[in-house]
Amino acid sequence: MRKIMKTEKPIRSKTPTDEVRKKTEDIFTNYQNSKLEKMVKIIDELTPKVKQGVIRYVDGFITYTSGWSDKDSEKKEKILNLKVIKEFLINPQLK
Numbered sequence: 001m002r003k004i005m006k007t008e009k010p011i012r013s014k015t016p017t018d019e020v021r022k023k024t025e026d027i028f029t030n031y032q033n034s035k036l037e038k039m040v041k042i043i044d045e046l047t048p049k050v051k052q053g054v055i056r057y058v059d060g061f062i063t064y065t066s067g068w069s070d071k072d073s074e075k076k077e078k079i080l081n082l083k084v085i086k087e088f089l090i091n092p093q094l095k
Helices: 018-032 037-042 048-066 075-090
Strands: none
Touching: 018 037, 018 048, 018 075, 037 048, 048 075
């Protein structure tokens, strides 16, 4: 069995936390329902750590959607919507 030396950092999971998943879901829902003010309010209330997690989670959706077949007619629209949400997260001045 391998001994962990004190200088080694623990391996951190890249799995999003429940809070990140919930906040991302809330942001998506409000965006889809054209409740942009509510979406912006959720974004404003995110801590920097959770915000970074949400951005990484949205990036994962963009990567996943980009892998779809080019024949999928919804692909461009979905990617565009995800990128708009990401821009709201990154650039608070868009509000």
